[in-house]
Amino acid sequence: MLKDRIFNFSAGPSMLPVSVLETASSEMLNYKGSGMSVMEMSHRSKVYQSIFDETKADFKRIFNVPDTHEILFMQGGATFQFSAAAMNLMGITGKADYAITGNFSEIAAKEAKKYGVVSIACDTSDRNHTYIPAQEELKLSPDASYFHYCANNTIYGTEWKYIPDTGDVPLVCDMSSNFLSKPVDVSKYGIIYGGVQKNLAPAGMALVIIDKALAGKHLPYTPKIMTYQVAIDKDSMDNTPPCYNIYMLGLMLKWLDSQGGVEGMEKIKSKKAGILYDVLDSSKLFIPVADKAARSDMNVTFRTGNEELDAKFIKAATEAGFVNLKGHRKTGGMRASIYNAMPMEGVEKLADFMQQFEKNN
Ligand SMILES: Cc1ncc(COP(=O)(O)O)c(C=O)c1O
Structure with missing residues (x-):
């Protein structure tokens, strides 16, 4: 990842690979x-x-x-x-x-x-x-x-x-x-x-x-x-x-x-989504929104159950370089959109950030 690029979890338009840009x-x-x-x-x-x-x-x-x-x-x-x-x-x-x-x-x-x-x-x-x-x-x-x-x-x-x-x-x-x-x-x-x-x-x-x-x-x-x-x-x-x-x-x-086509992408996206859902499943602060059997590997929705804490998380995440994590206005809470171009590094760092936020709150 380039130094001045941030991790953009937007639901769309969303990240494009740096090499493509x-x-x-x-x-x-x-x-x-x-x-x-x-x-x-x-x-x-x-x-x-x-x-x-x-x-x-x-x-x-x-x-x-x-x-x-x-x-x-x-x-x-x-x-x-x-x-x-x-x-x-x-x-x-x-x-x-x-x-x-x-x-x-x-x-x-x-x-x-x-x-x-x-x-x-x-x-x-x-x-x-x-x-x-x-x-x-x-x-x-x-x-x-x-x-x-x-x-x-x-x-x-x-x-x-x-x-x-x-x-x-x-x-x-x-x-x-x-x-x-x-x-x-x-x-x-x-x-x-x-x-x-x-x-x-x-x-x-x-x-x-x-x-x-x-x-x-x-x-x-x-x-x-x-x-x-x-x-x-x-x-x-x-x-x-x-x-x-x-x-x-x-x-x-x-x-x-270069990523192994759709077969390669399937492995990568399953791994990326798994990292975030594992954090949510082991968390006492964050609650995954979708039923386990229906979870999207592209849009990970979660909340804390407390709107003020949600807002605090979104603000802190933005300051740390993880942007566009606010959920849609119809649902509130948070949403991390991790489409094909979101690097593994972005997901791993967000997972670390979530765990750190939980410790501090
Ligand atoms: C699943 C899905 N369908 C349709 C749309 C609408 O797409 P567009 O803005 O290209 O018309 C969106 C936009 O986010 C979407 O997520």
């Missing part, structure tokens, strides 16, 4: 002899097309995306996909199932209601979204156009540990906050999407993986810019794509390769 910086004024920055390039130029193609190919290889699926780069973040997924798929039967396990899945369901009948497959708000329901608890509609869920609940710190079995009903998954943190069987999904600002790149883009068989079923009034079939046909370039984000994603993917 250094490469971007070294290529800022003159990308590989082109005499210009990637920011200044035509998206139709040969030099940019090679960045685009390489990024897409690297993503396909690293995340093991089958040939049945297409990778799309779309603007508007994950929120845009709440609408796009519904407008593209709801027309299949006019109905969809939504699992509500947190804030973002609730927003997605609310948006989908504009376009069809939404049936709530589960709702964990009865226990403030501290758990993930078991497969048997999901209320599934065999005639749903799709089943939507959020794989990792950024605010509440819970994560699905299994892929829901919905039979022939396509799975649509918001993977914004645990994308590329572990291998995933992409073939099981109709659509996977996510905002990139946590694990993949700077904010400003969503990455979408879609089973091509599901494209072309959009509602007739779906805006062209939201239509997956158009994005597939135009290889994400019906209009100017988020060029610089795609370039940064490309650098992130090279870095991910």
